[in-house]
Amino acid sequence: AQTVTQSQPEMSVQEAETVTLSCTYDTSESDYYLFWYKQPPSRQMILVIRQEAYKQQNATENRFSVNFQKAAKSFSLKISDSQLGDAAMYFCAYRRGNNDMRFGAGTRLTVKP
Amino acid sequence: GAVVSQHPSWVICKSGTSVKIECRSLDFQATTMFWYRQFPKQSLMLMATSNEGSKATYEQGVEKDKFLINHASLTLSTLTVTSAHPEDSSFYICSAGQPPQETQYFGPGTRLLVL
Numbered sequence A: 001a002q003t004v005t006q007s008q009p010e011m012s013v014q015e016a017e018t019v020t021l022s023c024t025y026d027t028s029e030s031d032y033y034l035f036w037y038k039q040p041p042s043r044q045m046i047l048v049i050r051q052e053a054y055k056q057q058n059a060t061e062n063r064f065s066v067n068f069q070k071a072a073k074s075f076s077l078k079i080s081d082s083q084l085g086d087a088a089m090y091f092c093a094y095r096r097g098n099n100d101m102r103f104g105a106g107t108r109l110t111v112k113p
Numbered sequence B: 001g002a003v004v005s006q007h008p009s010w011v012i013c014k015s016g017t018s019v020k021i022e023c024r025s026l027d028f029q030a031t032t033m034f035w036y037r038q039f040p041k042q043s044l045m046l047m048a049t050s051n052e053g054s055k056a057t058y059e060q061g062v063e064k065d066k067f068l069i070n071h072a073s074l075t076l077s078t079l080t081v082t083s084a085h086p087e088d089s090s091f092y093i094c095s096a097g098q099p100p101q102e103t104q105y106f107g108p109g110t111r112l113l114v115l
Helices: none
Strands: A003-005 A010-014 A019-021 A024-026 A033-039 A046-052 A064-069 A074-079 A088-095 A101-103 A107-112 B004-007 B010-013 B019-025 B032-038 B044-051 B067-073 B076-081 B090-097 B104-106 B110-114
Touching (some): A003 A088, A003 A101, A019 A107, A033 A064, A033 A074, B004 B090
Parallel strands (some): B010 B110
Antiparallel strands (some): A019 A074, A064 A074, A088 A107, B004 B019, B090 B104
16 A cells, blocks of 8 residues: 655744755555645645656756655655745645545644744 | 635534535546545545546445445536534545546535534
Protein backbone atom coordinates (compact mmCIF):
# COMPACT_ATOMS: atom_id res chain seq x y z
CA ALA A 1 0.00 0.00 0.00
CA GLN A 2 1.13 3.50 -0.72
CA THR A 3 1.77 5.72 2.27
CA VAL A 4 2.60 9.37 2.50
CA THR A 5 4.47 10.80 5.47
CA GLN A 6 4.74 14.41 6.52
CA SER A 7 7.02 14.55 9.52
CA GLN A 8 6.45 18.20 10.39
CA PRO A 9 3.07 18.77 12.08
CA GLU A 10 3.76 22.49 12.30
CA MET A 11 6.13 24.92 10.67
CA SER A 12 6.63 28.64 11.06
CA VAL A 13 8.22 31.19 8.74
CA GLN A 14 8.82 34.90 8.80
CA GLU A 15 7.10 36.90 6.11
CA ALA A 16 9.29 37.23 2.99
CA GLU A 17 11.48 34.34 4.09
CA THR A 18 11.72 30.85 2.60
CA VAL A 19 10.38 27.66 4.12
CA THR A 20 10.58 24.01 3.09
CA LEU A 21 7.95 21.42 3.92
CA SER A 22 8.98 17.78 3.87
CA CYS A 23 7.19 14.77 2.44
CA THR A 24 8.23 11.18 1.88
CA TYR A 25 6.23 8.39 0.35
CA ASP A 26 6.38 4.68 -0.09
CA THR A 27 5.53 2.94 -3.35
CA SER A 28 6.69 0.12 -5.55
CA GLU A 29 5.33 1.80 -8.65
CA SER A 30 7.45 3.67 -11.17
CA ASP A 31 4.74 5.79 -12.74
CA TYR A 32 2.74 8.04 -10.44
CA TYR A 33 1.97 11.64 -9.57
CA LEU A 34 2.71 13.75 -6.55
CA PHE A 35 0.88 16.83 -5.39
CA TRP A 36 0.90 19.53 -2.79
CA TYR A 37 -2.46 20.89 -1.76
CA LYS A 38 -3.16 23.88 0.45
CA GLN A 39 -6.14 23.99 2.80
CA PRO A 40 -6.81 27.44 4.28
CA PRO A 41 -9.28 27.98 7.13
CA SER A 42 -12.15 27.87 4.61
CA ARG A 43 -11.17 24.18 4.20
CA GLN A 44 -11.25 24.42 0.40
CA MET A 45 -8.49 22.21 -0.99
CA ILE A 46 -6.37 24.18 -3.44
CA LEU A 47 -3.83 22.62 -5.76
CA VAL A 48 -0.43 24.22 -5.24
CA ILE A 49 1.82 22.17 -7.48
CA ARG A 50 2.09 18.76 -9.08
CA GLN A 51 4.92 16.55 -10.26
CA GLU A 52 4.90 13.63 -12.67
CA ALA A 53 7.24 10.88 -11.51
CA TYR A 54 8.62 10.29 -14.99
CA LYS A 55 9.86 13.87 -15.19
CA GLN A 56 13.27 14.55 -13.74
CA GLN A 57 12.83 18.29 -13.77
CA ASN A 58 11.43 19.71 -10.57
CA ALA A 59 8.07 21.45 -10.93
CA THR A 60 7.87 25.18 -10.30
CA GLU A 61 4.85 27.40 -9.90
CA ASN A 62 5.72 31.02 -9.19
CA ARG A 63 6.96 31.15 -5.57
CA PHE A 64 6.40 27.43 -5.08
CA SER A 65 8.85 24.78 -6.15
CA VAL A 66 9.51 21.17 -5.30
CA ASN A 67 12.59 19.07 -4.74
CA PHE A 68 11.66 15.67 -6.16
CA GLN A 69 14.09 12.87 -5.31
CA LYS A 70 12.60 9.74 -6.87
CA ALA A 71 15.19 7.29 -5.60
CA ALA A 72 14.84 8.61 -2.08
CA LYS A 73 11.04 8.87 -2.45
CA SER A 74 11.13 12.41 -1.23
CA PHE A 75 8.99 15.33 -2.39
CA SER A 76 9.55 18.57 -0.50
CA LEU A 77 7.83 21.90 -1.13
CA LYS A 78 9.74 25.17 -1.01
CA ILE A 79 7.84 28.40 -0.55
CA SER A 80 9.87 31.48 -1.36
CA ASP A 81 9.09 35.04 -0.29
CA SER A 82 6.42 33.77 2.09
CA GLN A 83 3.26 35.82 2.32
CA LEU A 84 0.62 36.04 5.03
CA GLY A 85 -1.82 34.38 2.66
CA ASP A 86 0.37 31.28 2.54
CA ALA A 87 -0.68 30.38 6.07
CA ALA A 88 -2.66 27.15 5.85
CA MET A 89 -2.52 23.39 6.18
CA TYR A 90 -0.41 21.82 3.47
CA PHE A 91 -1.03 18.25 2.38
CA CYS A 92 1.30 16.13 0.32
CA ALA A 93 -0.52 13.58 -1.85
CA TYR A 94 0.31 10.61 -4.05
CA ARG A 95 -1.71 9.27 -6.91
CA ARG A 96 -1.19 6.36 -9.28
CA GLY A 97 -3.06 6.61 -12.56
CA ASN A 98 -6.77 7.19 -12.14
CA ASN A 99 -6.85 5.78 -8.65
CA ASP A 100 -7.66 7.75 -5.56
CA MET A 101 -5.23 10.06 -3.81
CA ARG A 102 -3.39 9.20 -0.64
CA PHE A 103 -2.69 12.09 1.65
CA GLY A 104 -0.13 12.80 4.32
CA ALA A 105 -1.17 13.97 7.76
CA GLY A 106 -0.53 17.60 6.85
CA THR A 107 1.74 20.42 7.98
CA ARG A 108 0.30 23.56 9.50
CA LEU A 109 2.23 26.57 8.24
CA THR A 110 2.20 29.81 10.19
CA VAL A 111 3.52 33.00 8.61
CA LYS A 112 4.72 35.66 11.03
CA PRO A 113 4.49 39.31 9.98
CA GLY B 1 -9.35 25.74 -14.17
CA ALA B 2 -11.74 22.91 -13.34
CA VAL B 3 -14.49 23.73 -10.88
CA VAL B 4 -16.21 21.31 -8.56
CA SER B 5 -19.19 22.39 -6.50
CA GLN B 6 -20.85 20.85 -3.49
CA HIS B 7 -24.27 21.42 -2.04
CA PRO B 8 -25.16 22.11 0.68
CA SER B 9 -22.13 23.79 2.20
CA TRP B 10 -23.37 22.94 5.65
CA VAL B 11 -26.28 21.08 7.14
CA ILE B 12 -27.68 20.41 10.59
CA CYS B 13 -30.02 17.50 11.01
CA LYS B 14 -31.65 15.43 13.72
CA SER B 15 -30.41 12.00 14.60
CA GLY B 16 -32.13 9.33 12.54
CA THR B 17 -32.75 11.44 9.46
CA SER B 18 -31.02 11.13 6.08
CA VAL B 19 -28.94 13.79 4.41
CA LYS B 20 -28.00 14.05 0.74
CA ILE B 21 -24.87 15.86 -0.44
CA GLU B 22 -24.37 16.70 -4.10
CA CYS B 23 -21.07 16.98 -5.92
CA ARG B 24 -20.98 18.50 -9.39
CA SER B 25 -18.23 19.04 -11.92
CA LEU B 26 -19.25 22.34 -13.49
CA ASP B 27 -17.16 22.61 -16.61
CA PHE B 28 -15.99 19.10 -17.34
CA GLN B 29 -17.20 15.52 -17.30
CA ALA B 30 -15.99 13.14 -14.65
CA THR B 31 -16.40 9.39 -14.98
CA THR B 32 -14.95 8.99 -11.52
CA MET B 33 -15.45 11.07 -8.41
CA PHE B 34 -14.12 10.49 -4.92
CA TRP B 35 -15.68 11.10 -1.53
CA TYR B 36 -13.53 11.95 1.47
CA ARG B 37 -14.19 12.57 5.11
CA GLN B 38 -12.12 14.90 7.24
CA PHE B 39 -12.23 15.20 11.01
CA PRO B 40 -10.97 18.39 12.69
CA LYS B 41 -7.22 18.84 12.42
CA GLN B 42 -6.84 15.58 10.54
CA SER B 43 -6.13 14.56 7.00
CA LEU B 44 -8.57 13.47 4.32
CA MET B 45 -9.67 9.87 4.47
CA LEU B 46 -11.09 8.25 1.36
CA MET B 47 -14.56 6.83 1.85
CA ALA B 48 -15.46 5.63 -1.60
CA THR B 49 -14.90 5.92 -5.31
CA SER B 50 -17.95 6.91 -7.30
CA ASN B 51 -18.14 5.47 -10.82
CA GLU B 52 -20.57 6.77 -13.41
CA GLY B 53 -22.97 4.04 -14.46
CA SER B 54 -21.78 1.45 -11.97
CA LYS B 55 -21.63 0.73 -8.27
CA ALA B 56 -19.38 2.70 -6.02
CA THR B 57 -16.27 1.14 -4.53
CA TYR B 58 -16.06 1.56 -0.78
CA GLU B 59 -12.98 1.62 1.42
CA GLN B 60 -12.63 -0.97 4.11
CA GLY B 61 -14.61 -0.03 7.18
CA VAL B 62 -17.04 2.25 5.37
CA GLU B 63 -20.63 1.02 5.60
CA LYS B 64 -22.17 0.77 2.16
CA ASP B 65 -25.71 0.85 3.47
CA LYS B 66 -25.09 3.91 5.54
CA PHE B 67 -23.24 5.99 2.98
CA LEU B 68 -25.14 5.59 -0.27
CA ILE B 69 -23.37 6.87 -3.36
CA ASN B 70 -25.03 7.44 -6.71
CA HIS B 71 -23.15 8.66 -9.77
CA ALA B 72 -26.15 9.49 -11.91
CA SER B 73 -24.38 11.38 -14.69
CA LEU B 74 -20.94 12.44 -15.83
CA THR B 75 -21.26 15.65 -13.84
CA LEU B 76 -23.10 14.61 -10.69
CA SER B 77 -22.41 12.30 -7.77
CA THR B 78 -24.44 12.21 -4.57
CA LEU B 79 -23.62 10.95 -1.09
CA THR B 80 -26.54 10.12 1.16
CA VAL B 81 -25.90 9.63 4.84
CA THR B 82 -28.77 7.42 5.96
CA SER B 83 -30.10 7.35 9.51
CA ALA B 84 -27.47 9.84 10.56
CA HIS B 85 -26.07 9.77 14.08
CA PRO B 86 -23.91 12.28 15.97
CA GLU B 87 -20.77 10.29 15.18
CA ASP B 88 -21.42 10.95 11.48
CA SER B 89 -20.84 14.65 12.10
CA SER B 90 -17.83 15.58 9.99
CA PHE B 91 -16.58 17.49 6.97
CA TYR B 92 -17.28 15.70 3.70
CA ILE B 93 -15.33 16.58 0.56
CA CYS B 94 -15.69 15.33 -2.98
CA SER B 95 -13.19 15.49 -5.79
CA ALA B 96 -13.24 14.95 -9.52
CA GLY B 97 -10.56 14.74 -12.16
CA GLN B 98 -10.32 16.67 -15.37
CA PRO B 99 -8.81 14.57 -18.16
CA PRO B 100 -6.21 13.22 -18.25
CA GLN B 101 -7.48 12.98 -14.69
CA GLU B 102 -4.35 12.66 -12.67
CA THR B 103 -5.06 16.02 -11.06
CA GLN B 104 -8.00 16.05 -8.70
CA TYR B 105 -10.04 19.17 -8.08
CA PHE B 106 -11.94 19.41 -4.86
CA GLY B 107 -15.33 20.72 -3.95
CA PRO B 108 -15.59 23.26 -1.13
CA GLY B 109 -16.83 20.60 1.28
CA THR B 110 -19.97 20.05 3.33
CA ARG B 111 -20.07 20.41 7.08
CA LEU B 112 -22.53 17.97 8.60
CA LEU B 113 -23.71 18.28 12.17
CA VAL B 114 -26.04 15.63 13.51
CA LEU B 115 -27.83 16.53 16.72
